[in-house]
Amino acid sequence: MDWSFVTQYGPYFVNAAYMTVFISFWGVVLAIAVGLLCAAVEVGRIPVVHGIVRAYIELSRNTPLLVQLYFLYFGLPKLGVVLSSPACAIVGLAFLGGSYMSEALRGGFEAVPRVQLESAHVLGLTRVQTFSHVILPQALSTAIPGVVANIIFLIKESSVVSAIALADVMYVTKDLMGMYYDTYEALVLLVITYLVILLPISIIGTVLERRFDYARR
């Protein structure tokens, strides 16, 4: 194991890790926003928009991120819309992630038993109070495992953005392997970098899951 490689090129991986985290973070945030919107539309059963949302969910869940990214990065410019690599990546992740988040959140809302709403009603709570104190906490509690799983999924999917020339961890690995043939060291750093990013989130997810588990108790 060539330690000089690690010291020399480690910083590249660290920068790449920042890029991965940056892209994933914004992708996740936007995905959750989109997801909340879609979940609200679906649960509220708003007539026409509901159909559009459903179509969006089916289309984004049944196609690979790579194709979506290529379309955004290579295809859109032909229509005059040019997005930078990071922008494409974030939009792509938000597009794909939004539908997954929507399903997880919707499941959370639909899992709140009707009797909870009725109990709130006979206690005299207003609709807003019911939503914020009764529905939302329980919905989130049910939805958290799904949301966390989706976050981890999106971070992993972000590895694909290397295909549109974004200097994330995969890109750096491929680059270094191509240039210096230190495949073994590069791959080890690759594994370590992803573990460092994903393990903590996985653990935080488990902790959050347990802390907010009151819906199931």
Added chain:
Amino acid sequence: MQGAEILLQPGVWPRLFQGLWVTIWIAGVSVLLSIPVGLAVGWLMTLRNPIVRFIMRLYLDFIRIMPQLALLFIVFYGFARAWNLNLDATSSSLLVFVLWGGAELGDLVRGALESIPRSQYESSYVLGLSSWQTFTRVILPQAIRRMLPASVNLATRIVKTTSLVVLLGVVEVIKVGQQIIDANRFQFPTGTLWIYGVIFFMYFFVCWPLSIVARRLEKRWAHD
């Protein structure tokens, strides 16, 4: 919008479908081979030997936490150097997908088996059924029903993940599309849009039916 004529060029559709076939073939073989691996993993996970369970846990957690693209790189570029195992892109992909699909399937198997209430085992016991009879006639049918929807979803995910093999150089549908785009770069500059659009919908029409099947199965057996 013009540029759509690129789709009318000779050979475009046949080539795209050929590429699609490669995609489906890789996904199909991976799914098929994942089944025995998944069953083995699921069974191993229910054993009481702590060493076995620890190794399985390690394998499962690693495969599921690493991005698939990283796994592809590790096998394709890494194995060649480390163990002098020169797998071509397709074989590397198959290996990764089978290991990954098998791990996910194994987890599904374990979850399904564990979700069967103890009372099913006890009812079989007091009726005098042997362990084998209990497993094959009572437990297994129920476990399969519980896993099937999620398994079909897994198959869908495998199909989508095969898109990554283009980055290893495998000539599947995306690669074919890119070749077509390149070849027609001057004649049909907007070809990119159309070709990627077609590829997008090709994936959609392969995966969407699977999703629907999974949902139907889930509804049908939701009462169990």
Added chain:
Amino acid sequence: MTERLNVAVASAEANRPELEIRHLLKQYDNADKPVLNDISFSVPKGKVFVVLGPSGSGKSTLLRTIAGLEPIQGGEIVLGDEVIGQGDPASGKSRRAGAAGVAGQSRSSELRTRVGMVFQSYDLFPNKTVLGNVMMAPTLVQKRNKEEVKREAIELLERVGLADRQDAWPHELSGGQRQRVAICRALILHPQIMLFDEVTAALDPEMVREVLDVIVELADQGLTMMIVTHEMAFARAIADHILLLDGGKIVEESDDAEAFFEHPETERAQQFLKTFSYSRNRQEGDR
């Protein structure tokens, strides 16, 4: 001489109890109190034994050890003139949670068919129809002829009023219906004794009656049974013998159900029965 012997043997057989429990002990390794502590009683053929007691008293566990679902650490379980369960002090590890399978006494299939049991959870096999559920064990385990089994299965289903549902799937039935099917499923094996573990506790009140009616009919036909229940009116009517369990010990027993319910002897029994009666303090002139 042989004649006298035969008569002696016959009367001895007639007198021997169907089920005998001798000094049964069940205790987990890490517990300081036994779940079942030196329990002894015998159930004559054709009699109905009702086991009552507060939760945690060990009533269900008692039935489960008799059925072979759990090991015992001391004492003997005797069915007919065969010892079917022996206490083994080394078997006291707590039940392993989550592992598939039954941590029982590993009895032979044939022996298991002689002790029938119906649980609280009316768990039929969801992947088989009603008829399939009832026919499964006699064909697979007792290897009886399929046609004959089918005839008997339909006959049993008729007796409990479900012959028209023989091709239904379990999820299409109500809890009470499922429980009746579970009873048929156990009966078709012709067990020597039937165990009922709180079989109506999870049912809606309207369905409790239909299940208990079936059990009363079985008792009238001379089936030997042990019942754990909270339905006091039912217990009072059906019991030939009552065992009151508390903290793993038999606190009181009685051959006369009426006498037990009217005038319980021990204080513990009186306390227990009080939990089922209600009264208000009405003042003079309230009504």
